[in-house]
Amino acid sequence: MTAGAPATDTSTRATQAGGAPPRSGALRTALLAVIAVALLVIGGALAVALGIGDDEAPATPGADSVDAGFSRDMSIHHDQGVEMANLALERSTDPAIRGLAFDIAETQNNQVGRMRGWLALWGLTPTGGERMAWMADSHTGGHDMSGMDGALMPGMATEEELAELRTLSGTEFDVQFLRLMIRHHEGGAGMAQYGAEHADQAVVRSLAASIGDSQAAETSLMVGLLSARGGTPLPPP
Structure with missing residues (x-):
């Protein structure tokens, strides 16, 4: 290292080289997993509310019902x-x-x-x-x-x-x-x-x-x- 040059940490060098900071990929993966679980929960609640997938749920009402x-x-x-x-x-x-x-x-x-x-x-x-x-x-x-x-x-x-x-x-x-x-x-x-x-x-x-x-x-x-x-x-x- 040249004397007087500013110190550059590992994450900064990775970012400058076009890469992502360490652990950012893992963080994204974790966030996507949380979002996926949330969507499954919401979808399941909607399915229950509408009777989707329930063989005993009444059929969609017709115009004359x-x-x-x-x-x-x-x-x-x-x-x-x-x-x-x-x-x-x-x-x-x-x-x-x-x-x-x-x-x-x-x-x-x-x-x-x-x-x-x-x-x-x-x-x-x-x-x-x-x-x-x-x-x-x-x-x-x-x-x-x-x-x-x-x-x-x-x-x-x-x-x-x-x-x-x-x-x-x-x-x-x-x-x-x-x-x-x-x-x-x-x-x-x-x-x-x-x-x-x-x-x-x-x-x-x-x-x-x-x-x-x-x-x-x-x-x-x-x-x-x-x-x-x-x-x-x-x-x-």
Whole structure:
């Protein structure tokens, strides 16, 4: 070594020569191994969630299945519930009504996202098929529900009723909102019960049961709020 020349360690010389510092190859190998294990774990979890590789997992639902019909129709039903709840958030000044409306909008928006996500996962569109054809007559009061228009699904408000609601304010608005939302929840109860009992996918049955339970509790709350404001419920759907 020439006197006065700077010292150069082994790793620096290796790097300058075009090589990698010692142990860098081993480090990369270890990191790749960790990543591979993580991907296997994630893939396995996804496979379990979707039933991939499980001979006992239900087949992907078809367009005419209870799972698909419930997910499509309950999403549409929820859409109107969210619309009315958002209207209450805009027009009502009653804290109890606003709190209720916020809970309904947040909960049902989340549930719509889940149901439409399933439909996309199953390769199905969020619309199409015969409305309510997935429910047997015994769960719809003995009436034929197939081929019905979306606005006439059980408990849903007509366009005329929604237009009238938009013209109201104050307690008059609160009373009519509660009347329409009570009927809306009651109309969806049969759909939720049927989905909970007859869907093939466990996630669909679980959500349907949850919808039925939460909306029954909300209905009881709304009946009390309506009575306190001098209103009476609309006829059952």
